[in-house]
Amino acid sequence: MPHSPGPDSCAELRTQVRQLTAEWRSAGRYVPRSDSWLRSFDLEFSKELAARGLIAMTYPVEFGGAARTHVERLAVTEELLRAGAPVAAHWIGDRQIGPAILRHGTRELQEEIVPAIASGKAVFCLGMSEPEAGSDLASVRTSAEAVAGGWRINGHKIWTTQAHHATHAYLLARTERTGRKHEGLTEFVVDMHAEGVTVTPIVDLSGEHHFNEVRFDNVLVPAHRVIGEVGGGWRQIVEQLSFERGGAERVLSSYPVLVELIAETARQAGDRELRALLGSLVARLAVLRRLCFEVAQAMDDGQAPVQQAAALKYLGNAFEHDVIEALRLTDLCQDPAFDSTFGQALLASPAFSLRGGAAEVLLSLIARQEARS
Ligand SMILES: Cc1cc2nc3c(=O)[nH]c(=O)nc-3n(C[C@H](O)[C@H](O)[C@H](O)COP(=O)(O)OP(=O)(O)OC[C@H]3O[C@@H](n4cnc5c(N)ncnc54)[C@H](O)[C@@H]3O)c2cc1C
Known part of the structure; x- marks a missing residue:
């Protein structure tokens, strides 16, 4: 079990991250940007965090972690996002694959993969979505057939963030057809360099390449690479989604825009409409940070806070959308450059309410759980 955070440990962690990001920024080693957890990839920065015990923070010490709490991890992730730091290399592995393997993987799988995530060596992409299975994830068609020594994978994943840099993929595949789509699904860890894996870039509307299509053509995966129960x-995935949806990145992806909005509101101090809008946004941010804190506390209590994480993502996406809209009231939106803070955030924003689960799907999930309780 992780230890409880001492009164000063979160403050110390925040100071540590602020110093590190300030050093890297002033040395010109990164430029802060919106959506950095998904788009800003720098393996050296991730390894630097790993060396300082700032990734895999909640993992057990025996697997390279720091046995800290999710509340402490939240202090670190908030500061990294706030600084727009290049964290995409470790984000997915650290956030959800390590915890999934620690909860469900065999000892062999834990020993092979978890220390590699903790040291920043294993870079994970997330092979869930398919052309015909996005919101309806249980409809995945990628198949895994049992063969001597393991599994033979065939299928096609899409929107796979950072697959072109990844060393490993988390993969959801169908191992059995029972006629019920939620049954017969199995989670795997696949080597991205295995024979039969092909990555093709997808360029988004801003011209950036961060996600991909990935094809698996007769890819052989050893038996011990199954995460948890076959079928x-x-x-397991429902539980994993609370880790995917319940973090500060659902609120702070466009924090650099909020910083510019605050500075611009100070410059346009006579604009009462802008000041009132900023006030309401700052108040909403305080509420959302409280929700992040409660999700982290629930994880520290060993729960998988599926409903709270979905609510956080839904409300966080709406907040980020409104921050970007507020910038339209300022002179900053006159800057047509795609690489301006506003331009980057505006072009990234259509994805906010889709990735990690579409807004309507989250509302259905929340309503269903509410009806059950
Ligand atoms: C930037 C970005 C990065 C991503 N990275 C990854 C990744 O790394 N790995 C990965 O596996 N996936 C990734 N995704 C995919 C993402 O998870 C899917 O886009 C998402 O689940 C929605 O699926 P879809 O795109 O097929 O849309 P669809 O499921 O076709 O949905 C389209 C629209 O229909 C609506 N809709 C669908 N079903 C319902 C319903 N039941 N009730 C009401 N409305 C509904 C939705 O609200 C949505 O607006 C990424 C997506 C984006 C945008």
């Missing part, structure tokens, strides 16, 4: 993947 029981759906129950």
